[in-house]
Amino acid sequence: MKEGPDIAGVAALVGDASRAAMLSALMGGKALSAGELARVAGVTPQTATGHLARLQAAAMLRVVCQGRHRYYELAGSEVAALLENLLGLAGRIASPPRTGPRDIALKRARVCYDHLAGEIAVDLYTRLRGNGAIADLGTGESLTARGIAAFDDIGVGLATYAGHRPLCRACIDWSERRPHLAGHAGAALLDRLQALDLVRRVAGSRAVILTAKGEAHLPKLFTA
Amino acid sequence: MKEGPDIAGVAALVGDASRAAMLSALMGGKALSAGELARVAGVTPQTATGHLARLQAAAMLRVVCQGRHRYYELAGSEVAALLENLLGLAGRIASPPRTGPRDIALKRARVCYDHLAGEIAVDLYTRLRGNGAIADLGTGESLTARGIAAFDDIGVGLATYAGHRPLCRACIDWSERRPHLAGHAGAALLDRLQALDLVRRVAGSRAVILTAKGEAHLPKLFTA
DNA sequence: CAGGTGTTTCGGTCGTCGCCGAAATATCGT
DNA sequence: ACGATATTTCGGCGACGACCGAAACACCTG
Numbered sequence: 001m002k003e004g005p006d007i008a009g010v011a012a013l014v015g016d017a018s019r020a021a022m023l024s025a026l027m028g029g030k031a032l033s034a035g036e037l038a039r040v041a042g043v044t045p046q047t048a049t050g051h052l053a054r055l056q057a058a059a060m061l062r063v064v065c066q067g068r069h070r071y072y073e074l075a076g077s078e079v080a081a082l083l084e085n086l087l088g089l090a091g092r093i094a095s096p097p098r099t100g101p102r103d104i105a106l107k108r109a110r111v112c113y114d115h116l117a118g119e120i121a122v123d124l125y126t127r128l129r130g131n132g133a134i135a136d137l138g139t140g141e142s143l144t145a146r147g148i149a150a151f152d153d154i155g156v157g158l159a160t161y162a163g164h165r166p167l168c169r170a171c172i173d174w175s176e177r178r179p180h181l182a183g184h185a186g187a188a189l190l191d192r193l194q195a196l197d198l199v200r201r202v203a204g205s206r207a208v209i210l211t212a213k214g215e216a217h218l219p220k221l222f223t224a
Numbered sequence: 225m226k227e228g229p230d231i232a233g234v235a236a237l238v239g240d241a242s243r244a245a246m247l248s249a250l251m252g253g254k255a256l257s258a259g260e261l262a263r264v265a266g267v268t269p270q271t272a273t274g275h276l277a278r279l280q281a282a283a284m285l286r287v288v289c290q291g292r293h294r295y296y297e298l299a300g301s302e303v304a305a306l307l308e309n310l311l312g313l314a315g316r317i318a319s320p321p322r323t324g325p326r327d328i329a330l331k332r333a334r335v336c337y338d339h340l341a342g343e344i345a346v347d348l349y350t351r352l353r354g355n356g357a358i359a360d361l362g363t364g365e366s367l368t369a370r371g372i373a374a375f376d377d378i379g380v381g382l383a384t385y386a387g388h389r390p391l392c393r394a395c396i397d398w399s400e401r402r403p404h405l406a407g408h409a410g411a412a413l414l415d416r417l418q419a420l421d422l423v424r425r426v427a428g429s430r431a432v433i434l435t436a437k438g439e440a441h442l443p444k445l446f447t448a
Numbered sequence: 449c450a451g452g453t454g455t456t457t458c459g460g461t462c463g464t465c466g467c468c469g470a471a472a473t474a475t476c477g478t
Numbered sequence: 479a480c481g482a483t484a485t486t487t488c489g490g491c492g493a494c495g496a497c498c499g500a501a502a503c504a505c506c507t508g
Contacts, residue, residue, distance in 0.1 A: 005314035007248065007307065012239030016466075020232035034485060047467055049486055059316065068475040068484045078316070081396075082309045083231065089302055090229035092283065172305075172396055179403075240496075258455060271497055273456055292454050292505040 013058055014086065018043050019051045023060070023074070027083055028206050029114045031064060031071035077182055080113035081171060088175065107175045109208040111201065115186030116193070116208065117173050120218065124189075125180045127222045134181075143185055150222055151185065156192045158185060193218075237282055238310065242267050243275045247284070247298070251307055252430050253338045255288060255295035301406055304337030305395055312399065331399045333432040335425065339410030340417070340432065341397050344442065348413075349404045351446045358405075367409055374446055375409065380416045382409060417442075 014020055018041040025032060025040045032040070038048035052072055055061040060079050064071045074080055109120040116124070128134045133147030143151075148158050161184060171182035181189065193199045198214035201207075210218060238244055242265040249256060249264045256264070262272035276296055279285040284303050288295045298304055333344040340348070352358045357371030367375075372382050385408060395406035405413065417423045422438035425431075434442060 005311055007310045007314045008239055008241045008244035010239075010310055010314045011235050011237075011244065013235075015232055015234075015236030015239035017232045018466075020235065024231065035483095043466085044468060045485065046469085046487080050466085053486090060313075070485070078309075078313055082306075082313055085302075085306045085309050086231045086234055087229055089284075089306055090231045090234045092302070242496080259453095267496085268498060269455065270457080270499085274496080277456090294455070 010058060010060075013055060013060065014082070016051070017041075018047070019055060022048070022051065022072075023055070023079075023083055026061070026072065026074050027080060027111070027113060028201075029074075029111050031073035033069045033071055037072060074113055077113050077171065084112060084117070084171075084173070091175075105202075105207045105209065109199065109210065110206045111190070111208055112171060112173075112180075112182070112206075114190065115171070115180075115182050116190050116199070117171070117180055118175060118208075120208075120210070121180035122173050122178050123219075124222065126178075128181065131222055133222060151189070154192060154221070155196070156185075156188050158188065161188075234282060234284075237279060237284065238306070240275070241265075242271070243279060246272070246275065246296075247279070247303075247307055250285070250296065250298050251304060251335070251337060252425075253298075253335050255297035257293045257295055261296060298337055301337050301339075301393070301395065308336060308341070308395075308397070315399075329426075329431045329433065333423065333434065334430045335414070335432055336395060336397075336404075336406070336430075338414065339395070339404075339406050340414050340423070341395070341404055342399060342432075344423075344432075344434070345404035346397050346402050347443070348446065350402075352405065355446055357446060375413070378416060378445070379420070380409075380412045382412065385412075 014023060021041040022037045025037060034048055034052060035045055037052065038045045041048060041051070043051075052061065052063075056063055056072075060075050061072050062075045064073065107118055109116065109118040111117070112121075115121070125134075128147065128150075131146070131150070132144060133150050134142070135144050143158070151158050171180055171186070172178070173180045180186070190199075193214070194201065196213075197211055198218055199208050199210055202209060238247060245265040246261045249261060258272055258276055259269055261276065262269045265272060265275070267275075276285065276287075280287055280296075284299050285296050286299045288297065331342055333340065333342040335341070336345075339345070349358075352371065352374075355370070355374070356368060357374050358366070359368050367382070375382050393405075393407035393410075395404055395410070396402070397404045404410070414423075417438070418425065420437075421435055422442055423432050423434055426433060
């Protein structure tokens, strides 16, 4: 049996209800402690420990120790993308009849690990491309000088960013099947939109709601 | 327990070694019979039947009956994208030391369900964007008139296409982490490149090799 | 209408893995 | 240093599911 990468192993990790619940909870982008994750999954702490150890061994989770707490978070946006992908596929078969009001809110706007996803995010991305704020410069997509200026206008300072993470990356949105803005710029934008109180996160959920101010201003953002 | 889509269920389906082997085999895009899939997975036909039935019930496979044979194929490119996604994630943890020559060929060019993926495909896509053959027309990416003309130049007739499948869709490439051309145009292009003998599929594998003619002409394709 | 091949159904066995109880370890507050 | 809380390790139980043998079913060929 010629073995490629162990795709079954990775899938099996996500294929357990408890672990899937934990991973889903972490899709919000916040780091959660082992105990919290245990409650989310509905298992005892010792069971959760086992699951978390395995997920960490597979490099799907990162752990940040802080005193007697251990905070776990997704290891990166590739993991988040995998989960989004699964959600899209699972939703297609399971939910057509059971699209509750909750799901509608998620479809409109939600957090994808550390950036915005959903209709709102896809719209923003489309406008950024139409603007020339994002373009292909031979080496794939990236923010143009014009784009950086546009972000600066709303108080997102990217000019001084020196991290090694890609500034701009397209992430396929699995409810919309179209790309939205990920990467550092995507994360910084979400932070700023929250600081401006244009969007507000729903506690304990991936959902994001637009404030009245957001409803008024977001559709006009990046139309200059 | 508030239930979203059954992400664990879908993941668990892929999380079995036998089923994963079958799905991987189907990534080549060709439909395979139940017996062939059983041999690929190294199980008896009756075991394979069970797996295939479950995958079909979850809408991950489609079946085409032809006489006493039943040919199974992936239900769509979303499924292929999920598998690519898993490959990328599994490879990141498992293979850094064991990148054999086989994997290098796959990284360069391979089949992703029905279209081309890998470095070659990402290059092509980048050139198409640079050209204005693909652009955002407000409603997401699509082929421009110019793009359709460019395809026509090499003998891919898209003008008369009337199917309901999106003509052009970006699919994230998980060895390159950048998009490549999927959708009907991607599939038609792969067909044409094979007909022109610029690329050739490797039997029983997802790998695609460039012929001498391909090495000479492919880098110049769509540079007009 | 036989004979043969590909595929499926049924029944039963066995291994794997998720789960918890009990107890050990680590860290904080006082 | 002591008790409290958070987390982990160990051991054993129980269930789900993957697997195969036997046999039935579907379809092509002659």
